[in-house]
């Protein structure tokens with residue numbers, strides 16, 4: 587078993603990455619009424635507490651027909667026969683990020699980078715971090731150690747060549763580093779990765795390790811240390827509830843997500859939020875015959891993602907994972 591060392595780095599980030607809140611300025615400029623001032627200060631302090639901590643924004647760059655929920659129905663050998671929408675949807679996300687001056691980490695599928703070789707250079711050119719999502723979206727627990735090594739090596743080399751960046755981050759397809767595949771961290775270290783964001787500390791039918799730490803922590807393997815940035819969960823009634831993005835962002839009303847994410851920050855933990863390009867595309871072709879649960883998870887509230895994202899960017903501060911982990 588790897589030794590887990592927990593780091594309380596959240597408050598250090600608060601000191602090093604002060605966020606200038608526009609509402610602070612408004613108090614200084616409008617102080618002619620004492621009651622108003624007091625209300626404004628209270629409001630400012632509440633907003634400031636939320637926005638002061640730098641969180642990570644991340645995108646898993648894959649197309650709607652490549653997701654784990656449809657993997658039993660659509661083989662990677664058939665991916666070329668589907669209408670691709672990933673480039674347009676990723677550009678739409680890039681435009682949204684530009685409009686709010688946010689940079690993020692893009693975990694790109696190697697297959698996408700190979701088919702659309704202009705995409706990774708564009709994401710990198712627009713100021714974002716490139717990281718690896720594996721090559722063909724194979725689940726880690728369905729690969730041998732040798733297959734996993736080949737997959738992450740091939741993807742990293744391709745992404746580095748296309749982006750000109752040193753690629754040091756990995757996110758497993760469908761968060762598939764689970765208790766029985768903890769060997770993956772050692773192989774990631776051996777292949778040049780310095781952080782991972784794949785171990786979801788929840789109970790789930792397809793992934794997760796509910797016993798894993800909630801906060802950023804270092805994992806010592808036989809080959810060296812790798813830093814783990816787990817997707818966000820909030821503790822409620824003795825349970826870890828996922829609140830880090832994706833289907834959970836579409837399922838829960840925005841005010842619930844915002845409240846839970848604020849409580850993550852209030853406990854001293856930055857969070858990593860994740861989204862997929864297809865989640866801002868309500869018009870995507872429907873995949874018939876998928877199980878009801880898969881369809882529910884994939885298609886629920888797609889039209890709500892974009893407006894909710896804009897609220898999220900207003901309410902929280904974001905940067906790349908490397909910014910938050912201080913690994914540059």
Ligand SMILES: [Zn+2]
Pocket residue numbers: 646648653654719723758759760
């Ligand atoms: Zn994925």
